[in-house]
Amino acid sequence: MKQKPTLTFWQIWNLSFGFFGVQIAYSLQSANISRIFATLGADPHNLSYFWILPPLMGMVVQPIVGTLSDRTWTRFGRRIPYLFVGALASIVVMCLLPNAGSFHFTIAGAMLFGLIALMFLDTSINMAMQPFKMLVGDMVNEKQKGFAYSIQSFLSNAGSLVGYLFPFVFAAIGISNVAAEGVIPDSVIYSFYVGAAILILCVIYTVAKVKEMPPREYAEFHGIQEKSEKKEKSDFITLLKKAPKVFWTVGLVQFFCWAAFMYMWTYTNGGIAETVWHTTEAKSAGYQEAGNWVGVLFAVQAIGSVLWSLLIPTFKSHKVAYTISLLLGAVGFMSTVFIDNQYLLFVSYLLIGCAWAAMLALPFTILTNALSGKNMGAYLGLFNGTICLPQIVAAALGGVILKYVAGGSSIIMLGIAGALLVLGAIAVRFVKETSGEKELETNS
Numbered sequence: 001m002k003q004k005p006t007l008t009f010w011q012i013w014n015l016s017f018g019f020f021g022v023q024i025a026y027s028l029q030s031a032n033i034s035r036i037f038a039t040l041g042a043d044p045h046n047l048s049y050f051w052i053l054p055p056l057m058g059m060v061v062q063p064i065v066g067t068l069s070d071r072t073w074t075r076f077g078r079r080i081p082y083l084f085v086g087a088l089a090s091i092v093v094m095c096l097l098p099n100a101g102s103f104h105f106t107i108a109g110a111m112l113f114g115l116i117a118l119m120f121l122d123t124s125i126n127m128a129m130q131p132f133k134m135l136v137g138d139m140v141n142e143k144q145k146g147f148a149y150s151i152q153s154f155l156s157n158a159g160s161l162v163g164y165l166f167p168f169v170f171a172a173i174g175i176s177n178v179a180a181e182g183v184i185p186d187s188v189i190y191s192f193y194v195g196a197a198i199l200i201l202c203v204i205y206t207v208a209k210v211k212e213m214p215p216r217e218y219a220e221f222h223g224i225q226e227k228s229e230k231k232e233k234s235d236f237i238t239l240l241k242k243a244p245k246v247f248w249t250v251g252l253v254q255f256f257c258w259a260a261f262m263y264m265w266t267y268t269n270g271g272i273a274e275t276v277w278h279t280t281e282a283k284s285a286g287y288q289e290a291g292n293w294v295g296v297l298f299a300v301q302a303i304g305s306v307l308w309s310l311l312i313p314t315f316k317s318h319k320v321a322y323t324i325s326l327l328l329g330a331v332g333f334m335s336t337v338f339i340d341n342q343y344l345l346f347v348s349y350l351l352i353g354c355a356w357a358a359m360l361a362l363p364f365t366i367l368t369n370a371l372s373g374k375n376m377g378a379y380l381g382l383f384n385g386t387i388c389l390p391q392i393v394a395a396a397l398g399g400v401i402l403k404y405v406a407g408g409s410s411i412i413m414l415g416i417a418g419a420l421l422v423l424g425a426i427a428v429r430f431v432k433e434t435s436g437e438k439e440l441e442t443n444s
Contacts, residue, residue: 002220004141007148014209015139016152018083019132021202023159024166024195025090026125027302030054030265031164031295032098032188033118039184040100040114041107050118052395055388057122062130063236066381069134077212079131079138079377086127087203091196093121098192101183110182128203130381137368137376139213146365147313153360157305157353162198164299166191168292239378244370247379249431250363251386256424257326257359258387260333260417262394264352267402269294270410276342280410293342297349304353305360312361319428322362326425329355333418337411355421370434 033050065082072078100114132152140148170187171177179185213221269291273279276293277286308325315321332351339345364380371379398413406412 004139004221007140007144012140012144012148012151014206015135015148016132016155016206017209018087018203018206019129019152020155020159021195021199022087022090022125022128022132023156024163025094025121025199026129027160027163028094028166028192028195029097029118029121029125031298032167032191036098036100036184036188037111037114039179040110040182049395050115052392053115053118054122055391055395057119058126059385059388059392061123061126062384063378063381065127065130066134066377066379067236067375068377069131070375070377073215076207077210078218079134080207080210080212083128083131084203084207086124086129086131087199089124090121090128091200093117093124094192094196094199097121098184098189101179107182126384128199130377130384132206133364133380134377135210135212136364137371137380138218142369145368146318146361149361149365150309150312150357153309153312153357154306156360157302157309157357161299161302161306163191163195164295164302166195168295236378236382239375239382243379243382244367244434246366246370246431246434247383249427250366251383253322253326253424253427253431254359254363254386255390256420256427257355258390259394260329260420260424261356261359262391263398263413263417263420264333266395266398267410267413268297271336271414272297272342272345272411274409275336275340275411276345297345300346301349301353301356304350305357306353307350308354309357309361312357318362318366318433319431322358322431323425323428325354325358325362326421326428329353329358330418330421330425333414333421337415366431366433 033054037050065086069079069082072081074081076084097114097117100110100117103110103113105113136145136148136152167177167185167187170190175187175190177185177187212218269287270280272293273287273290277290279286279290281287312321312325315324328351332348332353332355335348335351336345339348363383363386367379367383368376401416402408402410402413406416
């Protein structure tokens with residue numbers, strides 16, 4: 001079996017550059033879901049249910065995109081057609097979603113339009129996002145995968161930073177941050193417009209710069225015998241039965257990590273309102289001020305992620321880097337319970353960013369090294385379930401845990417998030433890194 005060539009920095013950069021634009025779209029969605037639907041008239045007590053939609057759509061879409069792209073060969077490649085179509089669909093929906101309140105619908109009509117738009121946006125973003133992880137798995141050799149996924153993590157967090165700050169920047173330069181009842185402010189609408197423009201430009205850049213391996217070359221680099229591959233079953237159940245052990249051990253780590261971050265997204269607003277602004281009343285000025293500060297803290301977390309993603313490749317062991325990153329994030333979450341100064345929270349969220357950077361890079365590095373390449377897309381799509389399922393479970397159980405474990409305190413939920421990251425760090429010890437392509441070569 002031929003070894004994949006060593007790529008230059010810019011070749012690796014080009015593989016993932018479009019992810020910068022995709023992440024802007026994703027962060028605009030995640031930071032503004034509650035704001036948009038609350039503005040349209042949703043009951044604040046029901047806003048948490050909207051958070052189930054993104055991971056639910058991810059669980060459905062990404063395995064399908066992965067499996068189909070494994071079997072797709074066109075003049076444009078195998079992954080790139082899916083990423084391009086997903087990006088085109090995303091920009092259309094990004095222009096529609098924030099205008100849900102501008103079409104003179106009834107409240108129920110605007111809510112339904114917004115819900116349908118959100119579902120399509122989740123679907124298209126997932127369709128555009130997954131191919132970038134597959135491209136690295138397809139084209140980067142084992143020695144460079146850690147670096148390649150760290151570059152992807154860097155671009156992802158840089159995109160998050162931009163997306164989180166767009167509404168604040170537009171409001172600061174004079175674009176209206178308020179609107180008529182039931183209408184989304186222009187600062188949010190323009191953020192989605194500009195995010196859509198950046199998304200398509202970034203994706204066009206990647207499409208123009210990246211040339212995927214043709215089928216025969218791909219088979220040579222991944223040790224695939226085409227005739228035997230056609231006879232082998234590759235349905236989801238069969239693939240899960242044959243999944244390498246690391247698929248499940250890293251998946252266990254993922255469960256604790258993504259549940260922790262779901263609680264961060266859900267309870268940071270109420271938590272810092274409780275400790276810094278000393279209020280739990282959602283209609284109070286202090287609570288709304290805390291809501292504005294959440295975007296700043298998430299931007300700080302993105303900065304921490306960008307910086308830490310540059311350091312991750314310097315670790316000799318993926319497991320050591322993974323463990324240290326999660327423990328730093330745990331310290332960040334737990335420290336929020338004791339901090340009542342809004343600026344000291346910067347330290348907490350910088351540490352949380354370390355865990356986030358590792359979560360974006362290391363699981364995919366470890367998993368793709370353990371795969372032979374013949375069902376790379378399908379396995380990465382299935383692996384996305386280890387990201388989506390814990391978010392769905394955490395969202396479903398959050399209210400019960402808040403009431404019976406946290407005593408109704410949102411800030412304690414962030415402490416629980418820290419405990420979940422500690423469990424994730426402990427679970428890393430059960431991960432045993434393997435090389436699927438080397439094993440395939442040995443057995444052939």
